[in-house]
Amino acid sequence: MNSLKLLPRRIFAFVARDFRLFVSYRMQFFLRIISVLAVVTTLFFISKIFAGFTDPQYSQWRDPLASWLTGLAVLNYFMTGFSSLANSIRQEQMQGTLESVLLTPINLPTVIVSSSAWDFLETTFFSFLYLFFGRVFFGVQYRGSFFLAVVFLLLTTVVLACLGILSASFAMVFKRGDPFGIFLGAGSALFSGVFFPTQLLHEYAGPKLGNISLILPATHGLQGIRQILIEGHGLAQVTQPLITLLCFLAVLLPFSLWVFGRAVKRAKREGSLIQY
Amino acid sequence: MLESAISIRNLSKTYPTPFRRLRAFFRRPVKEPVEALRDVSFDVREGAIFGLIGRNGAGKTTLTKIVATLVQPTTGSVSVRGNDSVLHDEQVRREIGLATAEERSFYWRLTSEQNLMFFARLHGLSDRIAKQRIRELFAQLELEEVARRRFGEMSTGNKQRLAVARAMLSNPPVLLLDEPTRSLDPLAAARMRELIRSLAQRDPPVTILLTSHNLAEVETLCERVAIISRGRIRALDTPQHLRSLTSKTEQIHVTVSGLNGSRDSERISFTRQAGDNELDERLRDLQSGGARILDVEVERATLFDVLEVYERGDLNLNQKENQ
Numbered sequence: 001m002n003s004l005k006l007l008p009r010r011i012f013a014f015v016a017r018d019f020r021l022f023v024s025y026r027m028q029f030f031l032r033i034i035s036v037l038a039v040v041t042t043l044f045f046i047s048k049i050f051a052g053f054t055d056p057q058y059s060q061w062r063d064p065l066a067s068w069l070t071g072l073a074v075l076n077y078f079m080t081g082f083s084s085l086a087n088s089i090r091q092e093q094m095q096g097t098l099e100s101v102l103l104t105p106i107n108l109p110t111v112i113v114s115s116s117a118w119d120f121l122e123t124t125f126f127s128f129l130y131l132f133f134g135r136v137f138f139g140v141q142y143r144g145s146f147f148l149a150v151v152f153l154l155l156t157t158v159v160l161a162c163l164g165i166l167s168a169s170f171a172m173v174f175k176r177g178d179p180f181g182i183f184l185g186a187g188s189a190l191f192s193g194v195f196f197p198t199q200l201l202h203e204y205a206g207p208k209l210g211n212i213s214l215i216l217p218a219t220h221g222l223q224g225i226r227q228i229l230i231e232g233h234g235l236a237q238v239t240q241p242l243i244t245l246l247c248f249l250a251v252l253l254p255f256s257l258w259v260f261g262r263a264v265k266r267a268k269r270e271g272s273l274i275q276y
Numbered sequence: 277m278l279e280s281a282i283s284i285r286n287l288s289k290t291y292p293t294p295f296r297r298l299r300a301f302f303r304r305p306v307k308e309p310v311e312a313l314r315d316v317s318f319d320v321r322e323g324a325i326f327g328l329i330g331r332n333g334a335g336k337t338t339l340t341k342i343v344a345t346l347v348q349p350t351t352g353s354v355s356v357r358g359n360d361s362v363l364h365d366e367q368v369r370r371e372i373g374l375a376t377a378e379e380r381s382f383y384w385r386l387t388s389e390q391n392l393m394f395f396a397r398l399h400g401l402s403d404r405i406a407k408q409r410i411r412e413l414f415a416q417l418e419l420e421e422v423a424r425r426r427f428g429e430m431s432t433g434n435k436q437r438l439a440v441a442r443a444m445l446s447n448p449p450v451l452l453l454d455e456p457t458r459s460l461d462p463l464a465a466a467r468m469r470e471l472i473r474s475l476a477q478r479d480p481p482v483t484i485l486l487t488s489h490n491l492a493e494v495e496t497l498c499e500r501v502a503i504i505s506r507g508r509i510r511a512l513d514t515p516q517h518l519r520s521l522t523s524k525t526e527q528i529h530v531t532v533s534g535l536n537g538s539r540d541s542e543r544i545s546f547t548r549q550a551g552d553n554e555l556d557e558r559l560r561d562l563q564s565g566g567a568r569i570l571d572v573e574v575e576r577a578t579l580f581d582v583l584e585v586y587e588r589g590d591l592n593l594n595q596k597e598n599q
Binding site (some may be wrong): 006009010012013014016017020021024095096097099100101102103104105106107265268269270271 | 291292312338341344345346347348350366367369370374378380381382383384385386390393394395397398399400402442
């Protein structure tokens, strides 16, 4: 049987393993649900301070709570996109299980896809919770096509996953101190417009700093998703962020896979696969 | 049928110093690269149990990991059933199972069954076949009682057996066993040895590369043994031939009674060349003198003696190299 046919079985193996590990820490699961509810409630009260005061030129921010919740839900996803693989590799290295996984006849792309699969499922659940709690408890309204929003979400996540693969390559060679995680983690929250419109960066910090937001895939992803969910735009109106994301993907996907392959080869040459 | 299940040609491995040039540029101390293997060549025929012995740090683990595709060789090649370990690594991993004494290679919060299920799925086994195979292996390795126990709560011996079970999950034709009996009690160790022997004898046979510090075990199980020291193969032969390399003589102790009319038992010792007629002649003489043979003990050189000689030889060699 070829690798492609076996891919679902292998993804399922990782998901089943991670699910079992996850349920072995039940308390953590309930505490996370409570913390999401606490964040949504806090944002609801903060949004009340701004009620009726938002600048009409920022059309996506007329309901700040809706913008924040979309931003947080999506940011959660994006963070998983670029941190999940590096984290799984690092965790497997620390546990000492990476060698035994790499001893099985699976190829690198399978390891990449499979080891992040559970993280994405888990994040889907918790990201959905932000939107769900906003809707059920605080009456937040979402418009537009959810399907199109999901397409945007997946596309942006895949682009960020490419950065995640670069991050994992870094973890494979340098073991610690991943610069992608640091820059993209802090950078996305600050420059991608999760908590405030990116136009404000231009206005207050000048065009040089303001333009940083343009080189972050998360900015375009978030812009597209908010255009769809909050402004109710259709496909024709979101082509610009869509094309930008596709360009990111065309460059980053082959490059990141090539770098990861090189990193694994280097670790095998140095015999440092299980070192961390 | 393939002639060699494992074929190793001029294999060398030097672990490079990571970021050597960068460290040198910043004038940081740079460690020398470590030479783990030098020009190793040998073949293991299909269905053979091949022993690899040597002291800690001799290069056994590096060699095993190269065969298992986990480490890349610096020069030379390894092929497993005709597949190159670098060019066709995925195919090689299909052909081998590796059992190490490394406890950290399992998920401690999962049960032994869940652990095996995970690896079985990675090997591409369907759930039905995987469950059946796991049941068989648990029965074969006497692990049924701990099937639902978390790995972290298992005894060291059971963890060791689970590692062997994992290596056998996909029924690979080549097994790499790194000290498979290290933490086992004497009875379990004997059963493990029996299992290893039976694997090599079944049809189709399993080829086994066995590394162990238990020299008696290697002597009993292995068809051929390689002595590895400081990354080089020092000797490679059958255990019998290796023993004869250090000493061609054997010490014989014969316990007899009734010799020259005496009622007490006596112990007679003599030295003979291995394989000569002296034992036969002496026993005949004793019997014709009216003695009853109660016991015969043979004290031969062991693999331990051979290993010791090669290690001593190494020290001398190094001293010469330093001069």
